[in-house]
Amino acid sequence: MLDNVHQIIAGVVLLSVVGIAYGGTFLLKVTRGSVPANELQQRFFRAGHAHAGVLVILGLLVLQLTQLNDVAPLWQALSLGVLAAAILMPGGFFLSVAGRDPQRPNRFIALLWTGAGLLVTGLAAAGTGLIAAGTG
Template identity: 60%
Template sequence: MSAPVLLVAGIVLLTVVGIAYGGSFLLRVVDGGFPVNDLQRSYFRAGHAHAGVLVILGLVVAILTDQPTVPGWGAPLGLLVLLAAVLMPAGFFLSVVGRDPAKPNGFRLLIGAGAASLVVGLVGAGIALILAGAGLG
């Protein structure tokens, strides 16, 4: 693996500590130790789940697209999956901050931005890997 991908992988692995802390926060929410409304509870769960899954998916995509036969544009597009791992959970968490919000605030736009980043990253990385596998990279 290249040095930049090793650096990104190391940073990503360290973020899992933050996700684990988020899991302990979520347990306090579910156990009633942190007062939230139903909207907040749902968004906190969604944010935590998306963070965990997208960080692992992003790490796998980064490793796959760092292969020498993959076109050079594949790796940067693949990193958009890791960007989605930041944007989507941030949107879920930040859009329901405050005392007992009745609906999500403007930070909800980060969820859509993260979804767009995820789709572009996966499609780009997928095409790059197919081309590499077909010997066209």
């Protein structure tokens, strides 16, 4: 069972899926031509939407695995980087191509790389913590 803090985190994450679903309707509008977007924007919007959905699911799985297997608190805290990546990486994809007909990503692309770093950190922490809990 999740502790109270992790229950709240999981609840907020599940509610964020409403935003991801809305992103799907936006993506449909882009695909149908109702929302103007150049090729770069279309690719980044698709990537942002896909990363959001996958990383939310992965983040919830990591949250469960670390809580249910008595992973040390430090590893659990660091593993929340996966859920942070679920916000930052899609944000980087969407915000870096905002505007009318951008030809390349803007400085918000840094969110993507920050999220990627947190994703790797979170997964490494979860994996290390699970191995340590299993061998301890």
